[in-house]
Amino acid sequence: MRNSRIALTAALGATAATAHAETDAWNLLEQIQIKELVTETSYEVQKTYPSNMDTIGKDIKISGYAVPMYPGDQVTELLLVSDMGLCPLCGNSEHGANLQVTLAEPISVIDESQRIVLRGDLIPVRDPETWQAAILKNARIVTQ
Numbered sequence: 001m002r003n004s005r006i007a008l009t010a011a012l013g014a015t016a017a018t019a020h021a022e023t024d025a026w027n028l029l030e031q032i033q034i035k036e037l038v039t040e041t042s043y044e045v046q047k048t049y050p051s052n053m054d055t056i057g058k059d060i061k062i063s064g065y066a067v068p069m070y071p072g073d074q075v076t077e078l079l080l081v082s083d084m085g086l087c088p089l090c091g092n093s094e095h096g097a098n099l100q101v102t103l104a105e106p107i108s109v110i111d112e113s114q115r116i117v118l119r120g121d122l123i124p125v126r127d128p129e130t131w132q133a134a135i136l137k138n139a140r141i142v143t144q
Contacts, residue, residue: 025062026082032133044128057122074106101136117142
């Protein structure tokens with residue numbers, strides 16, 4: 001059995017504020033508790049979410065560095081990391097949280113070297129077979 005206080009560690013999981021209050025979205029993600037239960041015959045990932053995630057996770061702003069999840073001319077899904085120095089895609093095994101983002105509308109280009117701010121709905125991923133804990137859905141780029 002393993003316990004972890006990481007928000008997302010899916011092979012695909014800064015400072016920000018919500019429209020509701022001054023809330024750090026990365027801090028909200030870090031409050032998600034993950035417990036991995038492994039036996040000889042079963043595997044389960046139990047996730048416990050902050051009680052207020054459903055309300056303050058709506059229309060939330062979050063900043064970070066984004067890379068497209070899939071190649072192509074039109075980008076609809078991104079992987080957002082809080083700090084490029086801790087990027088899981090850059091070979092750092094001690095990476096920080098990352099977040100899958102689904103955009104409301106496709107974009108044609110993204111500068112992976114620039115921090116961006118996104119606004120969307122932080123939705124829990126309740127699948128008991130993945131460590132991925134949340135997805136930012138219906139997101140729009142606020143600033144680049």
